[in-house]
Amino acid sequence: MVIETSDSTTGRSSVGHTAGDDQSGDPVARVPVTPDTDDGGRSERPEVASPSLAAVVTARADSTAPTDDDVKIDIEGLNVYYGATLALSDVHLQVPSGQVTALIGPSGCGKSTLLRSINRMNDLIEGARVTGGVRLGGVDVYDRRTDVVLLRKRIGMVFQKSNPFPKSIFENVAFGPRIAGVRGREQLSQIVERSLTRAALWDEVKDRLHHSALQLSGGQQQRLCIARALANDPEVLLMDEPASALDPASTARIEDLIFELRGQYTIVIVTHNMQQAARVSDRTAFFYQGLLVESGPTVEMFTCPSQQRTEDYITGRFG
């Protein structure tokens, strides 16, 4: 890892270590983490220039705007099995409404599993079994009577690898509303424009809405996927390492976008990038080997974690 080549104080070198160790733990995250950690060129958030996690967190602590303490997602005693393997064990987590919650932890710790069990994408995995409760705004997600289609309409999801449909940009965004019954061309156009605007993509694509989405760059494709999720007007946005396959500039745009979207949406983001968690999230939950080790406000988690393992992970002693 070459993160602080120029000037290295002790605090900062330990940060560099964190990212490095995190990376070695997960080959998937290897590519994106490197550029992501040295994005000194970003002027709009000067605190990023200094990559000390504690500094990052405290510098932007004041911008933790929505302190609306309504619980949006209430996870009570959640266990997830893949066949005979216990992937998540007895997780209790409350995700407050309108805030950004980051799930961190080494690879295979179950954070993506948790994300998928919120909108029941685990249903698609053969052999996956869930016990315990997840409630979304009072609705029991795993109740027999819960309509999974209605549930997923309330919960948008963005995947690690951008996955636009091999159709036009317009059709990509319009798909969700269309299958939900929106028919009018005018109405669909409005939704598409609004969603693309919210995802900060409108200006770049407004002249080529009917071109193939696959012609967009990687970062644009990922923002298109976000726009597509927003078109359904969800309450919750689940993001599974949304920037891990992107270059630093695109990563920065996605992070800015997450920053802008909070308040309007409850966002749960899985990330391997500690810097990213520190930059964008209001709350952080640390997972290790299928257990939720600790969760709390991001500021506390990164400045004075109560668990030794959290501190070890954040400071890069393992990962």
Add this chain to the structure above:
Amino acid sequence: MTAASTQNSAPRQRRWRRRVDQSFEWFCMAATLSSVVILIGMLWAIIHEGAGWLSWSFLTNYTSVHPEKAGILSALVGSLWLIGLTAVFSVVVGVGAAVYLEEYARDIWFKRLVQLNISNLAGVPSIVYGILGLVLFVRGLSSVTGGRSVLSGALTLTLVVLPIVIIASQEALRAVPKTIRQASYALAATRWQTVWHHVLPAAMPGMMTGVILSLSRAFGEAAPLIIVGAWAQVRFVPSGMRDEFTVLPIQIFEWSSRPQAEFRELAAAAILVLLVMLLCTNGLAVFLRYRYGRKVKW
């Protein structure tokens, strides 16, 4: 060995090695060319024999005992009828089965059993399907199919091509990335919407290629149809699904087994027609693959 002897034998060895190398290359080239030569030879023989008999009246006349009056109208139209019906049946059933197996069926013993059966059925000789068709469609369901009819023949040919259509369609479906399905489900799509809007369109070129190639195989089938009861002396064009019929391969077979040389030449002419039609369908398959294959990329 001394250094001197090595030096002495070196040029001879080198020459030998070069010769082995060279002759191996020639052998491989000959192997390649032999198939091409045989194909060209066959084509030339057929064209030489049959081209003289090709004429508009050859396409528009019924078969006859007089070679100069004989034509392939009933066989040609019968073949088109048969392939049209087979295409409809095999696409509906084959694609349906493939979608069920790939998108719906859970991976339990039932799916594996069905899968194993389909793979085995693909290798069953087509004449066996002819016997099945005779028992099932011609005799058993004669009230529906009308006995030795186009419908019976098409259903029998559907049995012949179905395993191949299913396997080709399954492969096309499997080639559609999981991420597309995930994206669709995450946008609150039902399984039907996911399959209809995303999976099937993406798999369509591959499916169509498989369907067309297996249909062109069915186009040349004679064995099961002989058993099902297509016969060569048909002097009318089928006007409905329950009419009797004949097809090109059977017409060819019947003519070539006659003693007169003229009929063998007629058979060659009919083979030319059959080959041109096969070439067209295969060309269509290639066209579809390129035309739609390019649009869908991940």
